Amino acid sequence: QLQLQESGPGLVKPSETLSLTCTVSGGSISSSSYYWGWIRQPPGKGLEWIGSIYYSGSTYYNPSLKSRVTISVDTSKNQFSLKLSSVTAADTAVYYCASEDILTGYYYWGQGTLVTVSS
Amino acid sequence: SSELTQDPAVSVALGQTVRITCQGDSLRSYYASWYQQKPGQAPVLVIYGKNNRPSGIPDRFSGSSSGNTASLTITGAQAEDEADYYCNSRDSSGNHHAVFGGGTQLTVL
Numbered sequence: 001q002l003q004l005q006e007s008g009p010g011l012v013k014p015s016e017t018l019s020l021t022c023t024v025s026g027g028s029i030s031s032s033s034y035y036w037g038w039i040r041q042p043p044g045k046g047l048e049w050i051g052s053i054y055y056s057g058s059t060y061y062n063p064s065l066k067s068r069v070t071i072s073v074d075t076s077k078n079q080f081s082l083k084l085s086s087v088t089a090a091d092t093a094v095y096y097c098a099s100e101d102i103l104t105g106y107y108y109w110g111q112g113t114l115v116t117v118s119s
Numbered sequence: 120s121s122e123l124t125q126d127p128a129v130s131v132a133l134g135q136t137v138r139i140t141c142q143g144d145s146l147r148s149y150y151a152s153w154y155q156q157k158p159g160q161a162p163v164l165v166i167y168g169k170n171n172r173p174s175g176i177p178d179r180f181s182g183s184s185s186g187n188t189a190s191l192t193i194t195g196a197q198a199e200d201e202a203d204y205y206c207n208s209r210d211s212s213g214n215h216h217a218v219f220g221g222g223t224q225l226t227v228l
Binding site for chain 1: 152154156161162163164167168171173203205207214215216217218219220221222
């Protein structure tokens with residue numbers, strides 16, 4: 001079964017770029033079976049879909065975040081990454097990476113990583 | 120519309136049946152997936168497709184759909200089912216955009 005693990009800074013300054021990486025093990029990120037997604041959850045609030053990427057490189061972004069989000073994939077490292085620019089305190093959240101199967105939804109999730117935006 | 124609407128909170132007596140609903144236009148075209156999230160933990164997929172459970176999910180969890188409404192039913196709720204539940208589906212754009220409901224906090228009394 002797949003295992004996903006987020007990594008990256010836990011503290012980002014306002015106006016800077018948040019960068020996170022998700023390392024996939026137990027399977028290939030080049031698999032045509034999955035989309036690879038990022039979901040976040042502000043403290044005490046619900047889940048928000050950020051975006052996803054297919055192994056081919058096709059990307060799909062939440063329209064509300066599209067102008068600030070870039071998701072990329074590195075097949076050589078079996079990783080995919082999230083960049084969110086011009087962050088504010090409203091971007092403080094637990095960020096999850098997850099694998100999406102077209103038939104099932106988000107089946108495998110990382111444990112999540114808290115990113116705080118503060119000076 | 121790209122929104123999925125859930126009741127913020129629902130309660131159920133131990134051993135009784137509870138239904139958690141999710142409404143949205145996209146549910147007329149796509150099935151919902153349902154996730155259980157306990158405090159401090161990542162979400163766990165409990166129902167997907169028409170009514171499918173991943174391995175390890177108890178059969179007291181079931182799903183259904185009618186029109187623009189998807190439902191998660193827990194038959195014989197247990198104390199360990201107390202959690203937040205989120206629905207998720209594609210939005211109506213057809214562009215592989217996902218959307219999550221606002222979540223329902225389930226209390227088992």
